[in-house]
Amino acid sequence: MQLIIGNKNYSSWSLRPWLLMKKAGLKFEEIRISLNTETTKIELAEYSPSMKVPVLIDQGNTIWDSFSIMEYISERYMNNEGWPQDLSTRAVGRSAASEMHSGFFSIRNELPMNCRIDIKLPLSPAVRAEVDRIESLWTELREEFTSYGPWLLGEFSILDCMFAPIAIRFSGYQVDVNTICQTYMDHLLSDPHMEQWTHEGQKESEVIQMSEISFR
Numbered sequence: 001m002q003l004i005i006g007n008k009n010y011s012s013w014s015l016r017p018w019l020l021m022k023k024a025g026l027k028f029e030e031i032r033i034s035l036n037t038e039t040t041k042i043e044l045a046e047y048s049p050s051m052k053v054p055v056l057i058d059q060g061n062t063i064w065d066s067f068s069i070m071e072y073i074s075e076r077y078m079n080n081e082g083w084p085q086d087l088s089t090r091a092v093g094r095s096a097a098s099e100m101h102s103g104f105f106s107i108r109n110e111l112p113m114n115c116r117i118d119i120k121l122p123l124s125p126a127v128r129a130e131v132d133r134i135e136s137l138w139t140e141l142r143e144e145f146t147s148y149g150p151w152l153l154g155e156f157s158i159l160d161c162m163f164a165p166i167a168i169r170f171s172g173y174q175v176d177v178n179t180i181c182q183t184y185m186d187h188l189l190s191d192p193h194m195e196q197w198t199h200e201g202q203k204e205s206e207v208i209q210m211s212e213i214s215f216r
């Protein structure tokens with residue numbers, strides 16, 4: 001099984017399925033494509049129908065897009081435990097994951113994921129509104145599912161993978177959140193696999209200027 005990913009420092013979409021696969025204890029080969037280089041498109045074309053990462057290659061299947069990779073992994077290798085068993089909880093989890101997958105464009109554009117960054121920025125009104133939405137979503141979920149465990153739906157799920165790059169951003173750009181959210185973020189960011197990803201991202205040598213606040 002091969003997971004094709006981008007730079008660990010910058011590729012937020014790559015982190016999501018990588019984290020799920022690590023947490024599920026799966027063995028897989030990582031193929032890293034350095035983004036924004038002269039050869040990126042040639043390398044992407046070799047693996048990715050969408051010309052984007054992540055892509056999973058498994059048993060003759062090519063699966064692209066982070067969300068569908070995670071659903072495939074959950075079905076194929078996790079006995080559907082990528083989501084909790086309860087139907088209503090699964091529905092809430094998928095709603096929140098879809099909201100992340102299809103939205104929060106201001107955060108994505110103005111606070112690009114960068115494992116190396118440690119700076120406090122003034123937030124634009126658009127970013128502040130999205131931070132507020134994430135804060136209230138996380139708070140509601142943590143309050144509802146706290147007796148089942150420390151993750152957003154209690155047990156670890158695909159939803160935590162979806163929001164993992166947001167935790168890296170909030171930490172790196174020193175975004176203030178309430179205590180419930182900070183506790184959740186601390187738990188997520190201190191997960192050994194999250195630490196591995198951020199550590200390896202920090203060690204990468206490439207600099208993508210459009211993802212660096214200092215070059216904007």
Ligand SMILES: N[C@@H](CCC(=O)N[C@@H](CS)C(=O)NCC(=O)O)C(=O)O
Pocket residue numbers: 006010011012013014035036040051052053054064065066067
């Ligand atoms: N909706 C896609 C988004 C994937 C995406 O935008 N990936 C970026 C890197 S994080 C990419 O491959 N960009 C191509 C490029 O930089 O040439 C997903 O969920 O996987």
